[in-house]
Amino acid sequence: MPRILAIDYGQKRTGIAVTDELQIIASGLTTIPSETVLAFLKDYFQKEEVIKVLIGEPKQMNGEPSQSAPMIEAFVLTFKTNFPDMQVVRVDERFTSKMAFQTMIDSGLKKKQRQNKALIDEISATIMLRDYLSRKMF
Known part of the structure; x- marks a missing residue:
């Protein structure tokens, strides 16, 4: 079975997460x-079969697009141009960075390790993917 990939696109860094081949575990x-x-x-x-890509959709608390939305929309258009056959699903990414930081605390990472913004981006993508999988199962 092909994988599902999640992208937490940012101005400087992009976090990427992927499922296992059975689409059960997000890593x-x-x-x-x-x-x-x-x-x-x-x-x-080219190396892995991917059926679907989730791309975070940044929203404010009231559901309106956030300041970073135009940048991410431009990325989505570029992505679709480069990969026209790939299914793209937009997912709400509100709170994923806060949840990622809390995950780092809960897992016992030291303060210096929690300052690693690249790790936060990767965990955020994993949270988006995990949430998508949990909704897909029901």
């Missing part, structure tokens, strides 16, 4: 500089 894959994301994905898609 952090990596965090990469955002300017390299398309090249990374092209290489990854």
